[in-house]
Amino acid sequence: MLIKEKIKQAAGLLREFDLDCWLTFTRETAINGDPVLPFLVPGDLTWHSSFLVGRDGRTKAIVGRYDRQMVVDTGAYDDVEAFVTGFREPLQAYLKTLNPRTIAVNYSEGSEICDGLTHGMFLTLQGTLAEIGMADRLVSAEKLVSALRERKSAVEIGHIKEAVRHTQEIYALAAGFLAPGKTEKEVADSMYGEVVRRGLKTAWGRETCPAVYTGPDTAQAHYNPTGRTIERGHVVNMDFGVKVEHYCSDLQRTFYILEEGEDAAPADVRRGFETIVRSIEAARLMMKPGATGLEVDAAARKVVTDAGYEEFPHALGHQVGRFPHDGTALLGPAWEKYARKPFRRLEPGMVFTIEPRLMVAGRGIVTIEDMVVVTETGTEWLSDPQSELILIRG
């Protein structure tokens, strides 16, 4: 279903971006899989495999003999050609018939999600096309592959919503488990146990999903839960998501561990938390089709720095899909590592996280990560945004 839906979408995108043909060229996909493959074929491929979509919607696959039946079974290809000794001749023959002005292939400097073609396979393809005088027709499929992943269908959004629901329910259970004296690792293990009980998978590697950071002086992000003990007066933050039908959630929540006698967080923690809530709201109000990620990031970042905190050393938000980081357009600053991503304009169907952070000295990291989908006029929440610190009584 997904495969037919996405291939049809790809044909429309070829016309939209004035490209003649999209070619995905890959081999031994269990080792070097192109991230676009789940939209084209349901399993792994062994030998050099070519998947071609034309702007007229015509589709062709050229695969090794043993992979043929799986591709035929998708019902998404007008013709599936199988080879035993080599892909070169059948691919050249088909391209000569098609004679496309442009052949869009999956490479991109600026977007990892569109960069599934390895350099070795690029050289092989270039050599193969040179033999039929078409080497100069290769262009990047970045725009097409970006749009294919970013413009989510109702079915894809539905899976993400379901992943968000599970994540929020497991966070609620974690709040009941959190207590002074517990370690980061114990909290993470209890959450992971619930993931397994529900028959789910974590959205990213188990080592850092969930990630749990208690108090000051932690690794802050991307680091596995440690034996560090949760103490009264700590700010605790967590980063966690699951997959439903291969689609991810990615949410962060912030907790405060009350001191004995306290009924509310102290002023410094409250101020930090409220700053993050305001930062997210500033971003959300900017988000609509046509806005750039750059301006959205800047609005949220300004709330944090205007309040006197150090700016966060990462983008404000990323797209979510089959990977936790999935998409080209990014809510981010114009830093080298983000290439042109922050300059892309928002489109309906894009799913973003919004996740500013700041440090409250001596307490810990305050961060919220919630998720929205861009609509025709603005955004819609996919999660129930955290609006209050979660207070934990010792």
Place this chain on the structure above:
Amino acid sequence: MLIKEKIKQAAGLLREFDLDCWLTFTRETAINGDPVLPFLVPGDLTWHSSFLVGRDGRTKAIVGRYDRQMVVDTGAYDDVEAFVTGFREPLQAYLKTLNPRTIAVNYSEGSEICDGLTHGMFLTLQGTLAEIGMADRLVSAEKLVSALRERKSAVEIGHIKEAVRHTQEIYALAAGFLAPGKTEKEVADSMYGEVVRRGLKTAWGRETCPAVYTGPDTAQAHYNPTGRTIERGHVVNMDFGVKVEHYCSDLQRTFYILEEGEDAAPADVRRGFETIVRSIEAARLMMKPGATGLEVDAAARKVVTDAGYEEFPHALGHQVGRFPHDGTALLGPAWEKYARKPFRRLEPGMVFTIEPRLMVAGRGIVTIEDMVVVTETGTEWLSDPQSELILIRG
């Protein structure tokens, strides 16, 4: 442990192949991971990350700020530099100090296992090096990465042996479960249940691991078990493996379902099976350091065709490691899709499957896949090779 061991091995390989520096350059590895990464770092990386090994054994990593601690914790790098906005300046600065004549990077037309660098990342690297006049120093690291994966340590061989042991035990259980009237899918599910009970993972995708094919007219390979029913007089073959500590097994076994009143397989099935056993033995006797995969494949292939069967449309055997297909040298014919792999010479420490196949008309596919490690003088079995048809009484 593995990381320190492999990085030390890499420094030796730089000297052996007269290279100055090995650079692995990658980003968002959950999306486009380089298959060599598990030898360099224990988890996923987000931003543009560089891992450099010099021929003097000096090591350096340049990674995003949040990934730094994980890399430091390996204890395998002399220096781990973290960046916030971009990788370019720190990488250029380090390379200017090192001033290597050659910078070997992970691309290869002929070997997928050495082709982890995407084309987009190659372009980024080329641009980065051009700014410091080093773009022409990029060379392929194929030889180094091949040897790093192919020359297995005692620890790696130990994991593979353990995976083989589990696989053989589960095959023995499957023989007790196999019976006329069962479907391919029921047999596969019972084996998969045992994989789960043992807390293991399958060596490749669950859909085709185990693969079960009963009787004539099946998809033959790489296809998921169907509702096809096992019948008396069928030849049944299976392809199955598991992972232990990330290292794989990959074994095929052939069964014959006795007709009522039969005590042995009929002559046509026996003749097919014996041909496969002889084919494997012919290959094994050729295998020793210095032999090419081409000549080993030819010896085994000749036994099958001399006996009047159609030749198998795939290579005789592949290397096994962290993937079921893992390595450059291949026991295969000189077909286009195998590039130069069959021309590589065998080296001690390489782990190969040997897996000829043939069809017995009206009965099914006869195939055995066993595993050997190349030693200084020949080979050693890693599995207990199948020498008799497994007879199933109805």
